[in-house]
Amino acid sequence: MKYKRILLKLSGEALMGNRQYGIDNDRLKAYAAEIKKVVDMGCEVAIVIGGGNIFRGLAGAAKGMDRVQGDYMGMLATVINGMALQGALEDAGIHTRLQSAIEMDKVAEPFIKRKATRHLEKGRVVIFGAGTGNPYFTTDTAATLRAIEIGADVILKGTRVDGIYDSDPEKNADAVKFNSLTFDEVYAKDLKVMDMTAFTLSHENKLPIIVFDMNREGNLKRVVEGEKVGTLVGL
Numbered sequence: 001m002k003y004k005r006i007l008l009k010l011s012g013e014a015l016m017g018n019r020q021y022g023i024d025n026d027r028l029k030a031y032a033a034e035i036k037k038v039v040d041m042g043c044e045v046a047i048v049i050g051g052g053n054i055f056r057g058l059a060g061a062a063k064g065m066d067r068v069q070g071d072y073m074g075m076l077a078t079v080i081n082g083m084a085l086q087g088a089l090e091d092a093g094i095h096t097r098l099q100s101a102i103e104m105d106k107v108a109e110p111f112i113k114r115k116a117t118r119h120l121e122k123g124r125v126v127i128f129g130a131g132t133g134n135p136y137f138t139t140d141t142a143a144t145l146r147a148i149e150i151g152a153d154v155i156l157k158g159t160r161v162d163g164i165y166d167s168d169p170e171k172n173a174d175a176v177k178f179n180s181l182t183f184d185e186v187y188a189k190d191l192k193v194m195d196m197t198a199f200t201l202s203h204e205n206k207l208p209i210i211v212f213d214m215n216r217e218g219n220l221k222r223v224v225e226g227e228k229v230g231t232l233v234g235l
Contacts (some may be wrong), residue, residue: 002226005044005120007147008035009140009157012050012081014214022053023084031214032088035125037221039094044120046150047127048143049085051077057135071135075102078139082129083107095124101133101142113149120150140198148205155207156223157194158214163231164191180232193233208234 010031017024039045054077060070079100086096097119100108108129109115119126131142147155165175166189178191183203186193193199193209202209212219212230222229 001041001043001224003043003153003224005150005152006038006046006224007143007150007152007155008045008047008220009143009155010047010049010085010214011159012052012054012056012077012139014053014158014160015049015081015084016053023081025088028084028088029092030217031085032092032094034214034217034220035089036092036094037218038224039123039125041221041224042123043224044123045125046116046120046146046152047082047085047125048139048146049078049081049127049129050139051075051081053077054080068135071131071137072102075130075133078131079104079108079129082127086127089125095122096127097124098127098129101128101130104130111146116146117150126150138195138198140194141201144194144198144201144207147207148201152207155202155209156220157209157211158220159211160213160215161211162213162216162229164193164211164233166191178231179228180234182235183233186233202233206235208232 015023017027051074055073057070057074061067082098086098089096098108099111101111103110116126128146131139163177165177167175169175210230210232
């Protein structure tokens with residue numbers, strides 16, 4: 001393994017599969033199977049999931065909803081997704097813990113750094129829900145923050161495209177893929193890897209980011225083993 005401890009960032013939309021809304025159970029099972037492959041190798045896995053398949057605070061604010069209220073609703077959506085993934089992982093035989101930045105002791109532990117680290121050391125997958133617990137911050141920022149706190153080796157951003165392109169490959173057939181980039185090149189080219197707060201946090205803490213296609217079978221294992229999959233952003 002090239003990476004012993006990883007933070008896997010998944011979007012809420014990734015859980016929709018081919019649906020327009022909600023959670024696709026088949027996609028959950030597929031992700032659980034991919035995560036199990038690296039857990040069985042001895043990789044320590046932490047996960048942050050977005051909530052965009054259920055509710056996105058920014059979208060609510062655009063329609064007149066109070067932004068703070070909307071963001072808290074989005075945080076709750078990430079906990080729902082976290083519980084769904086936790087169930088799929090447990091069904092696959094993986095021990096898990098769900099930790100929430102907002103206290104809700106009937107369904108999740110509160111986020112405590114030392115507890116999270118200890119769970120990882122014991123081979124449990126730790127899912128972080130409710131973002132940072134604060135409005136105005138995205139789950140990208142939550143993923144970067146948690147990755148730094150637990151001492152992750154890398155942030156793996158699982159998407160439905162196979163890396164970072166100079167334009168949207170789903171809209172532009174001539175889009176050019178980058179195999180690797182420095183943080184400074186991402187700034188210079190104005191590429192949308194993560195939101196700026198998350199990206200700057202990663203840069204300042206020298207934490208590499210790999211953007212890859214999570215929907216391709218075996219890709220997560222290949223990344224953990226050090227194969228050149230997706231796009232690596234580093235110093």
